[in-house]
Amino acid sequence: MAGATIAVASDHAGFDLKEILKSDLQHAGYAVLDLGTNSTASVDYPDFGEAMGEAIAAGKAEKGVLVCGSGIGISIAANRNPEVRAVLAHDATSARLSREHNDANVVAFGQRLIGVEVAREALKIFLATPFEGGRHAARVAKLSGVSKS
């Protein structure tokens, strides 16, 4: 999938890890769409989760990477968009399963909770793992049609 466009976004508390993962992506041959933030000055994570949702829904990127302090808030924000399937990954195993079973298109990390090398490996595996389809396909389709009461 090298050559594909991967969007990256973070808040201030995820900025450092976002920059590391962005560099990894560029070295691996991906085109990177950086949606910010661009410093450690305080910003609101929902704005960056929302920007990721818009980029994915508009087809500007095939997959996305999100980082905030815990990964929690920014992944909730991104999942508001029905086109996003964002996994809050704590390790390579959850990153792999999110691709195999959920066809996840966004991976979120918590800079204060995950080790740098664990995050780097989880991202690599996230991008390398195909969706299994089969019995999982109908469930994934339902994720875009879940009603918002």
Add this chain to the structure above:
Amino acid sequence: MAGATIAVASDHAGFDLKEILKSDLQHAGYAVLDLGTNSTASVDYPDFGEAMGEAIAAGKAEKGVLVCGSGIGISIAANRNPEVRAVLAHDATSARLSREHNDANVVAFGQRLIGVEVAREALKIFLATPFEGGRHAARVAKLSGVSKS
């Protein structure tokens, strides 16, 4: 918060852990609203994540607990509802932070990824930890207003 109503829901792959956590909640004095599933027969996790969203949005439960195999799919489904702030918790630390910073009202676990005792402790801490408010409040408010393009 004993006496409050906590909703629980899972798919077949999360049924066993859901039953354990339900029992813990009942012993701790909570009222439990069980949204299913009620066996290990195959079902679709999005249906149960959606049911949780509807229960939370309708005020039928103050907080919720979700379980599927990885916790990923069911937490994505629940977060489609703008009234839900669901954390995929891998440990007590992420459960605590989700309450302090994100005012999370739903905690999701992956039965195949988390140890039973880790999940039991994470749920206990989730329910015992108050939201910090302050600078976090405006960001949490944005999570209910994130646009769905």
